[in-house]
Amino acid sequence: MRGNRFIIAGTAASLLSLSVAQAAEPPIYLGVDISYANEMDDCGAVYKSGGASVDQFRFFKSAGANVARIRIWNDPDWTKYSNLADVKRSIKRAKSAGMQVLLDFHYSDDWADGDKQIAPKAWAKLSTQDQAKALYAFTHDTLVELDREGLMPELVQVGNETNGEIVSSLAKAKEPIHWNRNALLFNAGIKAVRDAGKETGKPPRVMLHIAQPENAEPWFAAATKAGVTDYDIIGLSYYSKWSKRSMAQLGQTIDRLRHTYAADVLVVETAYPFTTENADTSPNLLGEDSLIAGYPATPAGQQKYLVDLTQLVLSSGGTGVFYWEPAWVSTKSCGTRWGKGSNWENAAVFDYKGQDNGSAEAWLKHAYVLPVEVTFKTKATSEAAFIDGDFLAGVGPRPMTREGDAFVYRTRLAPGTSVTVATATTAAGVADASAVTATVGQRASVVRVGE
Template sequence: MTDKETDVPIRLRRRAVLLGAATGAGALALGANAVLAPPAHAAAFVKGADISWLPQMEANGYYWNNSAGQRQDLFTILKGYGITAISLRTWVNPSSDRANGHCSIEETAQLAVRCKNAGLQVLLGFHFGDTWNSVGVQNPPAAWAGMTYSQMLDAMYDYVYHSCNVIKYYGVTPAWVKIGNETNSGICKPTGSISRPAQMTGLLNAAYDMSKHVFPSTPVLVHLAQPQNLASVQNFLNAYRDNGGRWDITGLSSYGQGGNVAPIVANMQTIQTGYGKPIMQVEYGGPVGKPTQVRDSLRGFITGIRGFGGLGTFFWEPEGYPSFNNYNSSAWDEASRRPTVAMDGFFA
């Protein structure tokens, strides 16, 4: 694939960027403005959802009713709850497993087009693996597993640059790009483990810089899990910052419920204040069998995060059904195919 604007092969463009870094020619020779995000605080509070399973669910005959019990386009239903943004994950070389595969950059780009056509913003999330990476698992793509750090760094430059250009080719400019998923312990371990902070930072900075090279005005997030464990989040952010890590927004996952919400929100505010970066809750959810609790907890997060100037909250796969991958943290009742009252939390 080539850059459609310059018709210069990606690898040559990447080499030019690397040369700029080696000669000290500014921020990866991208220009001073290329690594600066627009003021994130100016935007309205974002209410969003990750619906990356949507194409596979549709392909397997799943559908959704609105609160009146009428079958309706999922995007239309979500917008009725005030949702303005969709989070989409992408994997490097995924399998065809309906729940744990798909989400290649081509598939993700096609779903991003559907989001754009529905009038919804897109958060593009890189896992840097062939399937799930999370707070407890950070496996590199199989094709990268035997690489040296230098080789993996090249692979990261190529992969993110190519992926962002695929999204661009499909006519979508992401509102945000998320580099890594719940990276408390690092990425692509062991090479990018937090115990090797310079390498971890190098890999993530490569992703940051290539995202900015293709989408200069799009803010880039790092993503940490479990803000209730403040020390774990701070451990990553300290290592990343102290090794020259670049990021615009701190993304946080929290599935806290009930009385746990307020102290988690307080920790989120501490993280925002301590690192000078706005926070965004990029994952939330709760037991599908306790919709009132999930609704009230969602309201608590939205009002709390908005209250200290955080940027938004995303519900993780609210459209999921228990019969699809045994998922039990959605906001849809599978028997009636209607949204549960959990979705009313977005009216906060």
Template sequence: MKRRMTISMAAMLLCFGMSCKKDTTPAGNQPTSTTTTTHLATEATSTFANGSDVSWVTQMEASGLKFYNSSGTQQDLFTILKGLGINAIRLRVWVNPSSGWCNTADVVAKAKRAVAAGMSVMIDFHYSDTWADPGDQNKPAAWTSYSTSTLISTVYSYTYSTLSALKSNGITPTWVQVGNETSNGMLWTDGEASLSSTNFQNFANMITNGYNAVKAVFPSAKVIVHLANGYDNTTFRWMFDGLKTYGAKYDVIGMSLYPTTSNWSTLDSECLTNMNDMVSRYGKQVMICEAGMSESAATTCKSFLSDLITKVKSVSGGNGLGVFYWEPEAYNNWQGYGSGAFDPTGKPTVALTAF
């Protein structure tokens, strides 16, 4: 369902290399920082996040789909996942989706269910009306006429408003992603990082405004900057060197990892190397925000996840925070997605026993 494309690193590096001067573009109406926090969190994370993104659940339920535990008994999805060791739920947020799914009200409803099940919550802002990923970072329709400064300030006001809705419903997220798979920025073209130093500065200001909004509502929540392809150290260094240069504020470096059945061991190892490099180079904690593998290879997927979880737990200084499986509840080729972890009868596969 999610399109993934490789960013041309040669183009990125050339563009970034053209100018590393500090741009003085203001971040809308909110304060920006000219430095980035590089110290590691001193406290250990109390609970490793065994996580799942289940943003499709309400839409699936409305379509009549049901979920069953391993014994074949129909249960609420959150109950099933809790029984499998899942202790954290990730939910994407779209600004004004045409179908209504994943808007603020839908996210609040799902987050309340997660909290009721005793799970931690991650909120994943796409800052779009639909999918945001390395090949698609389109502005919400209502924001397309905004100037760059208004766009940047709107990141603050929209983030603040959405999180305030969660807070008023008794929900306190543990983590908040400011953007989804922002391997080349977000809210294109204003925040398309590879275009110029000015655009990179715009992106950094967007991140900082998102960070400031999160901390204004939930001071203890950890703010994540999330990139695709967690094995790709070149792209990660390019992006986070740039965010450091342009003064972005954030707490955690998030990664996606979607290997094949033949290359998962290699990519897991490369991802671990990258995670340790991020901790050492930028003084940040790391997390796998998305992971997945073909649902037809459940046993291999279990091996992949077990190995990945072990590697994240081994990150230097205990700075690996967790692993989230992306939409495991999707089954019967829901929305054309083939990497769920439930079988055609709506029961979890062996893959999720890795948690």
């Protein structure tokens, strides 16, 4: 392999060129899961900012959030919330505030998460084929009905924290996934989103969601092998309490995932406590066991965590962060099955008097260093080309895409990143390669391999 330095305005013919521009696509998603919004309002929760009462959706939009994440259960007969009627109410509020919507299908009558994926009671005794048909119909019909009322979401999750086999049981959550069955169900849900998008002319982006970064790579490798490939976004939950990986390791995982799969990667759930004290009799889920060194349980610590995490995600090539559930505060009249009040009031972004604690605006309006869009290009001299380099985070050679008389590879890198890159083309078993090093700048430019 030959080593060369990139130079500006090089004039010699080159095997490899690199173009760099400020990334415009995909959008950066800064979102909030406020699925409890209607329940909190009905329970009498009061939210204040600057001394004035505020609407949750409008408050977060004003603070800088651009997406509201809303969950939907199939038939939650134990609550009047997170059913289709409640979801419509939430989406109307989100769109009225000027926010996009991520609709999160749990495919359960209750919470689906990394430890359980319990089938809706109406589907529990169906065959796998009939469950797939039911899942398709529920997803498709829900989206079409939402569109009729002007409420089509821009993004859709096919499942929530689907670490285990979906539409299953508590027992199956402890078993190895039966991927023939799992893939059939996932692909039914994905197809339902795609079909509804085609029929309405408003195609949502599809997200698949895994809890905790250490579970994502083996899951997506198995899903790909089983034929689950038609998705746009990989969503990760990251809570230090439940994850075995540090923030730095989260960034490394995101970097590998986004180079391995043709999908954007983001953290779709995270949170951090601003205090470890309790405002009610319901135990806090995030306590001392959730703290990370350097991030105390204070409003300032909460803000620093969110800013640092978001910059880490963006610098790793990810496309955003969502906070779960920043407005689930404690109220006197409501509670959960686990106690009166809220399990999350110490991890909201409002203090115990309902005043915003500054975290939302500090996080959402921070001046982040955005990644730059980088395109590697090499002349097509063979039927295939691959690219490798230290920026690929150990993923290994990646195939380049044929475009006209060239092969290209597009990615996003943090400004100032120094990379060593090699390309290889193959023809009749003969390999030819070129290698370059470069530093990614912040302004649009084109650099070519020198003589």
